[in-house]
Amino acid sequence: MGRSKFISIYNDLSEKIHKQEIAAGSLLPTENELGEQFKASRETIRKALAMLSRNGYIQKIQGKGSIVLDVSRQNFPISGLTSFRELANHSKNKWTTQVHQLVLMKPDDHLKMMMNIRDDQTVWKVIRSRTVNGEAVILDKDYLLQGIVPMLTADICERSMYDYIENELGLKIGFAKKEITVERAGVEDKRYLTMSQDTHVVVVRSLVYLENAELFQFTESRHRADKFRFVDFARREHQ
Amino acid sequence: MGRSKFISIYNDLSEKIHKQEIAAGSLLPTENELGEQFKASRETIRKALAMLSRNGYIQKIQGKGSIVLDVSRQNFPISGLTSFRELANHSKNKWTTQVHQLVLMKPDDHLKMMMNIRDDQTVWKVIRSRTVNGEAVILDKDYLLQGIVPMLTADICERSMYDYIENELGLKIGFAKKEITVERAGVEDKRYLTMSQDTHVVVVRSLVYLENAELFQFTESRHRADKFRFVDFARREHQ
C-alpha cells in the first residue's frame, strides 16, 4: 500500500482493470465523478490517471474520456525494475535458484570502469543460475559494493537479495540503467546453463542505483536466447 | 515545441543537462527558485521535474534537492516510440532504406489474430531493409490498415512512413505494445539481410495505436543479432 492517496486510487483502478471489473474498451467515469467516488480533488485523480496511462491501462482522449485498454494479453511487462524473485512469484512455473559462487573481491579493470570505482572498494561477487522445469535458463552475475552491503550469505542469495537489501538493510532502490545485447555463449554459460541447440545468450547488463543516486550494484543477467522474452509498453512523446 | 509551460521547462532543463551546462552530480535549483526563474507555480515546475525524473535526467531526494544524473553515456535510449528515420538522423553513420515490397493484401489468419481484424479490412504490406556501412542489418515488415492509411507509395516508404502519417495525414500516434524475442534467421532474413556468422535475429513485434486508441499498424522489425542493442532507463516503483 502506498501511503499517498493517488497511489491508492491507482492501485484500486488498475486492479479493477486487471480483474476486468472495468471492461476493456469502455470509458472510465469522468474525472469529476472519480473525484466524488474517491473523495479526492480533480488534480489528485489526474495523478492516478496519468500513472494508469503511463503503464498502459488507459488512453486519455481530450473532450471524450479515458478509454480502458486491453491489458489481458500483456502477460508480464518485464519493463521497470523488478527482482527475479518478484517475477518468479507471479509465474505459474516453479523456479529455483542455485548459488555457484559468493566471494569478496577487489574490482578488476573492467569492473572499475563499468562501476567507476576505486581499487580499495571491495565488491561481493555472486554467481547464480535460475532453473525452471529442470532447465537452467538464466545465469546472473552480480557485483555489489561492500561499502553498502556489508554482509551476504549464500542463503540470502538463494532466497532474494533484493528482499534482504530493502527490508533487512532498509536500503531503497531508486533506478537502473540497462543494456540488452545478444552474444555468443561463453564458457560460463555452457558450464552453468542447460544449453539447447542455441549458441546465443541474451545479455542484460544493469547499473543499479539507490534512491540517493548512489551506485551500488552491477549485474550481468545472461538468458538462454530461446527462453528470453521482453514485453514493453511505450508512449509517443508529442512535442 | 510543446505549447504547455511545463513541457517548455522540461525541454529547457533537459537540453542544459545534455549540453552539460548543468553538471552531472550537482543539484538543480530548488523548486521555488525554479518557479521564480520560469515564472511558474511550484506544481508546474514539479510536472517538468517529474518528467525529467522519469526520463533519467535527475534523481529527486526529499529534503535535499534534485541531483542531476550522468546522461552522457546513455547514447540513445531506444526506449519509447521513435521511428527509424528519427533514430537514423541522430546517428553518425549514414543509413539508407530499400523498399522490397509494397502491396495491398487481405489479412491472413496470423495477421487477423495479431491485429484482431476482419477479412474485409485490407492492409498495406511493406517490406524494407535498412543498410549502414554497406550492410543490411534490419528487416522491417509493416502491416497498416488501409482504412486509416488509404494510400502509400514506395517513395513515402523509403523516406519516412511516420513523417507522412503524422504530418501529411495528420494522424497522431498514441502508443505501442512491443515484444522482443530472439529467433533463428529465416528465409527472408537470409534473402534481405547481410547475414554474418550469426544465425540469429532479434525480432521486435509491435502493435501501434493512434491517440484515439485505434489500432492501425503491426510491425515486425528483425535485427541482425550482433548489431542489436537496446538501452533502457527504469525506475523502481515503491508501493
Added chain:
DNA sequence: CAGTGGTCTAGACCACAAA
C-alpha cells in the same frame, strides 16, 4: 451548446535532511 480532459495557480500541510 454542454461536458470532457489539459493546464496553471496559490496556498496549505506533511515528511525528510542537514545543520
Added chain:
DNA sequence: TTGTGGTCTAGACCACTGT
C-alpha cells in the same frame, strides 16, 4: 530549526468532442 521535496486542495481558464 530551517529548508527541501511530497501531497492535496479548490478554483480558474483553455481545448477538444459531441449534440
